[in-house]
Amino acid sequence: MTSTASLDPVSGLPFEVLPANVAISSYNHPAWSAAFISHVMAAAGLPRSDFxxxxxxxxxxxxxxxxxxxxxxxxxFIPHNPPEHPLRPGDLVCADRSYSPLWDWPSRLMETGRFRPMHCDIVVRAGGGSIDMIGGNVLDVVLRRRIPTDAQGRVLLPPPERPPFFVVFENRR
Known part of the structure; x- marks a missing residue:
């Protein structure tokens, strides 16, 4: 099922490029990526009223x-559609892993309160045409990944075999 093997541009560790939605998938059980983000926010001192x-x-x-x-x-945190917001450290970038993914955050309003498979990462570096982001339960580890941005620092659309980013939360704290 793997298409290529390469070195991760951030860690230098070998990794495999997996088909659509497997690297961040519902097959990574028990799912703990949201718990990871929740823990990081609490450890950063954000009160429950903020996160x-x-x-x-x-x-x-x-x-x-x-x-x-x-x-x-x-x-x-303020939601933005990914092509509209230049990313900064502390922002959250969220992808929809469902079969019929959301393409923007207002679409989520029609199903508020219902489960949908998602994945979010925290931006830890921005600039130079890319961002570094950290997320949990990516290949069952906490992983720092680098993805490209445009000249203004906005996230680019992922390749078709990857889940789309549907919301960027600007961290205003």
Whole structure:
């Protein structure tokens, strides 16, 4: 099932390029990527009022969107469609791993409160035509990955075999 083997551009460790949605998939059980993001936010000192932890990305994504809509001036995170926001360290980048993925965050409003397989990473470096992001449960490890951006620092569309990014949360804390 693997198409190529290469060296990861960040860690230099060997990795395999896997077919669509396997590298970040519902097959990595038990799923712990949302718990990882929740732990990092708590360890960074964010109060639950800014980031309410969850074992599911979908549920904390819903709460972040609701907070931003209720109090745009005071919300800790503001959702943006990926092509509209230059990324900075601390921002969250979220992909939809479902069979029929969301392509923008307003589409999530029609199904708030329902589970959907997602994955989010935290941006830890931005600039020079790429970002580095860290996420949990990527190939069953915490992994730092580098992805390209445009000249303004906005995330590019992933290749067709990868899950699309549907929301970027600007971290305003």
């Amino acid at each position: 309410d932890p969850s074992a599911s990305h979908a549920f904390y994504v819903d709460r972040l969107i609701a907070q931003a809509m209720a109090d745009p001036a005071g919300a800790a």
